[in-house]
Amino acid sequence: ISTAKKLGIKTVAVYSDVDRNSEHVKLADESVYIGQSPASSSYLRGDKIIEACLKTGAQAVHPGYGFLSENLSFCELCTKNNIIFIGPPPYAIKAMGSKSESKEIMIKAGVPVTPGYHGDNQSNEFLHDKAIEIGYPLMIKAVSGGGGKGMRAVFEDSKFIESLESCRREALKSFNDDTVLLEKLIYAPRHVEVQIFGDKLGNAVHLLERDCSVQRRHQKVLEEAPAPNLDAKSRELMGKAAVACAKAVGYVGAGTVEFLVDSITSEFYFCEMNTRLQVEHPVTEMVTKTDLVEWQLLVAAGYPIPLSQEQIIAQSEGCAIEARIYAENPYKDFLPQTGLITYLKHPGLSNDEPGVRVDGGVTQGNTISTFYDPMIAKLIAYGANRQIALDKLERSLRKFKVAGLVTNIDFLVDVVHRPDFINAKATTAFFEHNMSHILTSLTNITTDQLDQFSAFATAAVILIQQDLNKSGVWGSDIANNWRNLSTVDRSIPFIVSTSNETYEVKTRQGKFDSSIEISTSNSTSNINIISYDIVKSSESSNAVNLTLEISDIRISGTVNVYKNEVTKGDVIDIWIDGKINDEKTHFQFQLPKQSTKGTDHSSGNPVILSPMPGKVVKLVASDDSVVVKGDTIAIIEAMKMEHLVIAPADGILKVYCSEGSTVSEGMKLAEVISNIDK
Numbered sequence: 001i002s003t004a005k006k007l008g009i010k011t012v013a014v015y016s017d018v019d020r021n022s023e024h025v026k027l028a029d030e031s032v033y034i035g036q037s038p039a040s041s042s043y044l045r046g047d048k049i050i051e052a053c054l055k056t057g058a059q060a061v062h063p064g065y066g067f068l069s070e071n072l073s074f075c076e077l078c079t080k081n082n083i084i085f086i087g088p089p090p091y092a093i094k095a096m097g098s099k100s101e102s103k104e105i106m107i108k109a110g111v112p113v114t115p116g117y118h119g120d121n122q123s124n125e126f127l128h129d130k131a132i133e134i135g136y137p138l139m140i141k142a143v144s145g146g147g148g149k150g151m152r153a154v155f156e157d158s159k160f161i162e163s164l165e166s167c168r169r170e171a172l173k174s175f176n177d178d179t180v181l182l183e184k185l186i187y188a189p190r191h192v193e194v195q196i197f198g199d200k201l202g203n204a205v206h207l208l209e210r211d212c213s214v215q216r217r218h219q220k221v222l223e224e225a226p227a228p229n230l231d232a233k234s235r236e237l238m239g240k241a242a243v244a245c246a247k248a249v250g251y252v253g254a255g256t257v258e259f260l261v262d263s264i265t266s267e268f269y270f271c272e273m274n275t276r277l278q279v280e281h282p283v284t285e286m287v288t289k290t291d292l293v294e295w296q297l298l299v300a301a302g303y304p305i306p307l308s309q310e311q312i313i314a315q316s317e318g319c320a321i322e323a324r325i326y327a328e329n330p331y332k333d334f335l336p337q338t339g340l341i342t343y344l345k346h347p348g349l350s351n352d353e354p355g356v357r358v359d360g361g362v363t364q365g366n367t368i369s370t371f372y373d374p375m376i377a378k379l380i381a382y383g384a385n386r387q388i389a390l391d392k393l394e395r396s397l398r399k400f401k402v403a404g405l406v407t408n409i410d411f412l413v414d415v416v417h418r419p420d421f422i423n424a425k426a427t428t429a430f431f432e433h434n435m436s437h438i439l440t441s442l443t444n445i446t447t448d449q450l451d452q453f454s455a456f457a458t459a460a461v462i463l464i465q466q467d468l469n470k471s472g473v474w475g476s477d478i479a480n481n482w483r484n485l486s487t488v489d490r491s492i493p494f495i496v497s498t499s500n501e502t503y504e505v506k507t508r509q510g511k512f513d514s515s516i517e518i519s520t521s522n523s524t525s526n527i528n529i530i531s532y533d534i535v536k537s538s539e540s541s542n543a544v545n546l547t548l549e550i551s552d553i554r555i556s557g558t559v560n561v562y563k564n565e566v567t568k569g570d571v572i573d574i575w576i577d578g579k580i581n582d583e584k585t586h587f588q589f590q591l592p593k594q595s596t597k598g599t600d601h602s603s604g605n606p607v608i609l610s611p612m613p614g615k616v617v618k619l620v621a622s623d624d625s626v627v628v629k630g631d632t633i634a635i636i637e638a639m640k641m642e643h644l645v646i647a648p649a650d651g652i653l654k655v656y657c658s659e660g661s662t663v664s665e666g667m668k669l670a671e672v673i674s675n676i677d678k
Helices: 001-007 024-029 044-058 072-080 088-096 099-106 123-133 157-175 232-248 282-289 292-300 309-315 386-398 409-417 428-444 447-471 475-484
Strands: 012-016 030-033 138-146 147-154 182-183 190-197 205-211 221-227 253-261 268-274 319-326 343-345 357-359 375-382 400-402 489-496 500-507 515-519 524-538 541-550 553-563 570-578 584-589 607-608 612-617 632-638 643-647 651-655 668-671
Touching: 012 024, 012 044, 012 268, 030 044, 044 072, 044 428, 072 088, 099 138, 099 182, 099 232, 123 157, 123 182, 147 157, 157 182, 157 643, 190 268, 190 651, 205 232, 205 282, 221 282, 232 253, 232 268, 253 292, 268 409, 282 292, 282 357, 282 375, 282 489, 292 357, 309 447, 319 386, 319 409, 343 553, 357 632, 375 386, 386 409, 386 607, 386 632, 400 553, 400 570, 409 428, 447 489, 447 500, 447 515, 447 524, 447 553, 447 584, 524 553, 632 668
Parallel strands: 012 030
Antiparallel strands: 138 147, 138 182, 190 205, 190 253, 205 221, 221 319, 253 268, 319 375, 343 400, 357 375, 489 500, 489 584, 500 515, 515 524, 524 541, 541 553, 553 570, 570 584, 607 668, 612 632, 632 643, 651 668
């Protein structure tokens, strides 16, 4: 929308129920409601989007990154209604949008492809036979898939049918197409993709390559341009192969040709082509000094590609790295998170460092829902060389502050410190080798760091309480939770979010004194509040920017406090400025709610709670069935992804939910009764 406005083009946004107040709706000149929140009722309804175009007189549709961006039927529908689809023509989408057909084209062009099956016979039995023929491990991929959805790695024959059915369900929900292909899994390759661009005059160019090897469950986490440690010969051959691919199908607009690169020999294999603009396109823009969305609009209007291949290469320089900021919980197997963003501050708002860019569709006060991808923003850092870009990315991640739900930001700070990434040796097996170390590092904290974070939390708690006392807001949850702290001597039972351990802090303070004595199990110290500023960030959230003097050292930071709607207690996020290397910038405490209404008369049996809000799409085990620890009990769908619910123990299963039911986080789904009790 920003690029369209720069070119003087009027924009129309479409939105669903949950997106009624979204940023894209606010930015557009007009907006049209197209249906209920599930994508199948709104953003996947091509007929409703065409109707919105006709109603407003829109001449073209930009399909974005997902939903219908690679959908052949929608592209044809646009053409039928004389609406320009800002992307490739239908025949190119058909040829290259299908992972199976694109492989056939590349084989004919003499480009190496990974062995596998990508034919029309889609029966479970036939595919199973083909899987045995190809050999394990292998990948099952939705032919219309992308973004890590509709993909399953299968390592043993006994898991094939279960993985196939799960892959089909996810592909049908995400892409309205459950056709799959099988592909031999090449262990630990690099994932390198080439950005290509074609116009209606028959021209095609590439805009260098990106390395997207740092992936978790086939979802890209970090991307960079150009690909580091790629020899000049491989770079030249991959660029030529990608352009040849585009010309072979008369490609128009932005597209990406993906390759798997052997990390030892640098031999490469065609993987697939994405017939759309990629999420990670900003790293290419920053290195090549282009605006790819502007190119899309110009080419769709019939203009030639703005630069020649030689000009693109001549003006390209430096390095750009992108990190994807997600609402997901690394401590709980990266389960997607939903809820209100009570506080959001990032480097893109302050523009305090050149070469830092933040692309985001949500702001403070927005809600992350269960219906769509939980991405909050993309953080991109550019530098004259890779080390400068990497240093800038780390600094910017530490300045990226989100409260209200759990994010992967602390996880990303640790990832960019890993030697494999620093030394440009990352492969698609990066997390297989590093995940346990990263998660351990996230939960480890020194006593000195813990004392420092608790000092900021304590000062913020006292300052907010004093502010509430002055305003007389005793009805607020924050004031009620801390009302017992209004005396000179206080005891605050902080709970460490990552471990659930209680960390008690005792304080002593004069009634109008800015000096606070803090005692913990580790030490006793005095802190002086040098300055502070309290900002009410939402109805149930307060942010405090403050500077403290701790042991004669002045330190600044930010604290945000909000009410957790599930536990009803208060959550305290602390960010301390100036941290580097292995030092933690962010930490989180919780304050338990003051009282509990009613008692949980638990049976003492292992209880299975919903790990997230979502929908029960399948009950794998039935009521009163015998289960073994590790068995799959149910499958919950959230944000277009499926998540398995596992039996925690052996016994007889009692089920308290049903297929198709909507569940909230923490809801009791089932319990396991021991055979003896039965």
